[in-house]
Amino acid sequence: MESCECKCTKECVFVPYLPLNKPEKYASLSKVFKMSKMARLLKDIEPNQRQVYVDSICFEAEARLRDPVWGCVGIIRDLKLQLEILKRELKKKRMALEEIQRSIILRARF
Amino acid sequence: MESCECKCTKECVFVPYLPLNKPEKYASLSKVFKMSKMARLLKDIEPNQRQVYVDSICFEAEARLRDPVWGCVGIIRDLKLQLEILKRELKKKRMALEEIQRSIILRARF
Structure with missing residues (x-):
């Protein structure tokens, strides 16, 4: 694991939310985000x-x-794709149910 | 708009992907991410x-x-919530269709 760029101190604003015994969490954060901005947002x-x-x-x-x-x-792309698949599937099922309901009504009439 | 932290130059590795006439894009990036890491990833x-x-x-x-x-x-949380709602809805429709199929089979027998 790469070391994170800062020395963890008890005064760090992230300490209450990122325990000191999980330095890999902070390391991941500091590899990606601008931590000064992240601390200001916090x-x-x-x-x-x-x-x-x-x-x-x-x-x-x-x-x-x-x-x-x-x-x-x-992850967002994959979830949107799954949503599209489910929406199509749901549309088919709704149409199938509507078709059955129509045929039941027709049968009841004649 | 806050200005971004670096001066845009034609040599910047992001130029081919972030046109110079859209400085607000780079500004958003540099407000959140560690740009040296983002450039290395690129x-x-x-x-x-x-x-x-x-x-x-x-x-x-x-x-x-x-x-x-x-x-x-x-966004991920909202999409997962939508997925759960659609899955429940789809399950109901499937059960309704299965129920109808069972009753059709039963009616055909007697």
Whole structure:
């Protein structure tokens, strides 16, 4: 593992959200993001949202290191593709059900 | 718009993928990402994948600036939620169709 660029200190604004015994989390973050900006954003975020924020930037950094070309956007692309497939499938099922309902109504009439 | 931190030059590795007349794109990137790392990643990526890479980091940077807490991960969360809703809906439709098929088979027998 590459070492991260800063020395972890107890005063670091990320400590409450990134335990000191998980230096690889901070290392991933600092490999991808501009940490001075990330720290400023953290301070502007409501305290009850800060853990979500840190978890989301860790997820994003890890996705970018795992898949440098697509990163998180690859996950979004795959989910959109899955959504399209499910929407098409759902449309077919709705049409099949409507067709059956029409034929039941027709049969009831004659 | 905040100015970006570097002076754009024709030699910049991002120029072929981020036109000089769109400085706001680079500004968004440089506000979020560590650009030295992003430039190193760019050089390691196959030339035919580099535009995808630059578009994906721009998308990610813009998502983080728009939604500092969740960024791209908020889009992933929403898409997963939509997928769950569609899966449940599809399951209901499948069960309804199976139910109809069973009743048709039963009616044909008696």
